[in-house]
Amino acid sequence: MPRPRTPLLNRERIVAAALRLVDEEGLAALSTRRLAGELSVSGPSLYNHFATKDELLDAVVDGVIGEVDLSMFTTGTPWPEALRDWARSYRAALAAHPHIVPVLAQGPGRRPNALRLADAVFGCLVEAGWPRGQATRIGALMRYFVTGSALASFAAGFPEDAGLYDAADYPHLGEAHRLAEHRAAVDEGAFETGLEALLDGLALRFERLEQAGHRGGQGDHQGSRTTNAGRAAGSTGS
Amino acid sequence: MPRPRTPLLNRERIVAAALRLVDEEGLAALSTRRLAGELSVSGPSLYNHFATKDELLDAVVDGVIGEVDLSMFTTGTPWPEALRDWARSYRAALAAHPHIVPVLAQGPGRRPNALRLADAVFGCLVEAGWPRGQATRIGALMRYFVTGSALASFAAGFPEDAGLYDAADYPHLGEAHRLAEHRAAVDEGAFETGLEALLDGLALRFERLEQAGHRGGQGDHQGSRTTNAGRAAGSTGS
DNA sequence: ACCTGAACACCGTTCAAGT
DNA sequence: ACCTGAACACCGTTCAAGT
Numbered sequence: 001m002p003r004p005r006t007p008l009l010n011r012e013r014i015v016a017a018a019l020r021l022v023d024e025e026g027l028a029a030l031s032t033r034r035l036a037g038e039l040s041v042s043g044p045s046l047y048n049h050f051a052t053k054d055e056l057l058d059a060v061v062d063g064v065i066g067e068v069d070l071s072m073f074t075t076g077t078p079w080p081e082a083l084r085d086w087a088r089s090y091r092a093a094l095a096a097h098p099h100i101v102p103v104l105a106q107g108p109g110r111r112p113n114a115l116r117l118a119d120a121v122f123g124c125l126v127e128a129g130w131p132r133g134q135a136t137r138i139g140a141l142m143r144y145f146v147t148g149s150a151l152a153s154f155a156a157g158f159p160e161d162a163g164l165y166d167a168a169d170y171p172h173l174g175e176a177h178r179l180a181e182h183r184a185a186v187d188e189g190a191f192e193t194g195l196e197a198l199l200d201g202l203a204l205r206f207e208r209l210e211q212a213g214h215r216g217g218q219g220d221h222q223g224s225r226t227t228n229a230g231r232a233a234g235s236t237g238s
Numbered sequence: 239m240p241r242p243r244t245p246l247l248n249r250e251r252i253v254a255a256a257l258r259l260v261d262e263e264g265l266a267a268l269s270t271r272r273l274a275g276e277l278s279v280s281g282p283s284l285y286n287h288f289a290t291k292d293e294l295l296d297a298v299v300d301g302v303i304g305e306v307d308l309s310m311f312t313t314g315t316p317w318p319e320a321l322r323d324w325a326r327s328y329r330a331a332l333a334a335h336p337h338i339v340p341v342l343a344q345g346p347g348r349r350p351n352a353l354r355l356a357d358a359v360f361g362c363l364v365e366a367g368w369p370r371g372q373a374t375r376i377g378a379l380m381r382y383f384v385t386g387s388a389l390a391s392f393a394a395g396f397p398e399d400a401g402l403y404d405a406a407d408y409p410h411l412g413e414a415h416r417l418a419e420h421r422a423a424v425d426e427g428a429f430e431t432g433l434e435a436l437l438d439g440l441a442l443r444f445e446r447l448e449q450a451g452h453r454g455g456q457g458d459h460q461g462s463r464t465t466n467a468g469r470a471a472g473s474t475g476s
Numbered sequence: 477a478c479c480t481g482a483a484c485a486c487c488g489t490t491c492a493a494g495t
Numbered sequence: 496a497c498c499t500g501a502a503c504a505c506c507g508t509t510c511a512a513g514t
Contacts, residue, residue, distance in 0.1 A: 042498065044500085
């Protein structure tokens with residue numbers, strides 16, 4: 001019985017080929033038949049490894065999210081810097097795979113690497129002294145900003161050409177807004193400005209929190225010197 | 239020649255039927271054949287009014303963007319309040335049509351109503367004294383945050399069920415994160431927290447700007463008392 | 477000018493059949 | 496256990512033909 005000769009396919013090889021295909025030719029190129037062809041295999045073979053195409057896409061997305069650097073959350077970096085470094089790493093990972101961003105931005109973040117990511121952010125913020133409910137919200141809003149920026153910046157396709165529409169009706173919008181070259185610069189600037197504004201706004205809240213904490217003694221606010229002991233318990237307070 | 243009997247179809251009727259179909263049955267239900275059926279017409283008929291399905295989707299999206307309230311930008315409301323009211327109105331419009339958000343978030347914002355929207359925000363900020371380049375970035379980052387939030391909140395589909403994945407590997411994430419009921423509350427909280435943080439962060443920058451302006455005389459910073467005269471000229475400085 | 481039926485080149489997915 | 500070919504029920508879009 002020479003049965004255990006190695007299978008032609010496995011999830012890892014399929015995901016890798018799918019990501020390469022999407023990166024090189026866009027999301028529309030990823031059909032089951034085309035992907036199977038890239039793997040020198042017949043279309044339905046893929047269904048031995050993934051139940052549906054959506055499940056395959058989920059795996060591709062999770063692989064990309066796995067590229068996001070999370071090390072800044074465990075090296076004792078102060079939370080604002082950690083959040084900034086992480087947001088930029090997140091954006092860079094999405095910029096490297098622009099065509100998958102629409103799938104990623106939409107999909108519920110319950111794949112393994114998405115959960116690792118959410119967990120790392122949450123842990124860092126709670127460690128720093130943020131209440132658990134706030135930490136949850138901050139993690140979410142940061143992801144929303146990064147993915148929203150990435151969608152508009154990378155996935156939007158190239159504006160076909162200037163002069164596509166009449167400028168007459170938009171008194172404040174100038175020619176520059178329609179130039180593709182400038183669009184990338186605006187997007188990068190918008191991301192950086194938004195990121196810094198967000199961090200400043202959060203820092204302001206953190207100061208108020210610390211002051212309230214010091215005045216009110218131990219309310220529901222966990223001080224920033226709390227040890228690990230309290231936070232690995234399970235509930236998130238959100 | 240009884241030619242001018244009114245046509246069965248027109249763009250307006252098609253767009254309205256498409257939006258209704260998407261709202262009621264989701265984006266996947268919007269096929270050309272299905273939509274044509276709703277309009278009691280044959281599939282290819284639609285191509286007499288839209289060159290492609292994408293062009294039709296663009297029109298649907300622009301209709302939704304047209305629902306966003308922009309009146310706060312022309313009533314002399316201070317820019318932070320105007321921006322806050324607008325962001326909430328924007329979010330509400332997307333919440334009313336959750337299934338179209340993925341298309342909207344991705345599509346380049348060069349349809350008429352998207353341009354009207356961008357123009358209104360830009361005009362308000364420049365009027366308030368923001369430099370044109372900054373005004374452009376702020377408009378963009380606000381859109382990114384609103385659409386990013388909306389995508390994750392409304393378009394993400396319902397998390398199938400709790401217990402889909404093992405909790406063991408995510409020490410900080412508790413059961414609450416997996417409950418659909420709590421997800422909506424977290425999303426709303428994340429949006430509001432992010433919006434306020436963003437506005438605070440921008441207000442901080444505006445203060446610094448004003449101070450620099452008063453110190454440095456008239457640099458490239460247009461004072462907040464500038465009249466309309468200067469800004470309808472066309473170029474945006476971005 | 478606008479609508480139709482037929483057709484083209486695709487899809488995702490199922491399933492019996494092979495090994 | 497894993498791969499195949501054939502098939503099913505769809506797609507978006509084109510096009511000659513009708514009025």
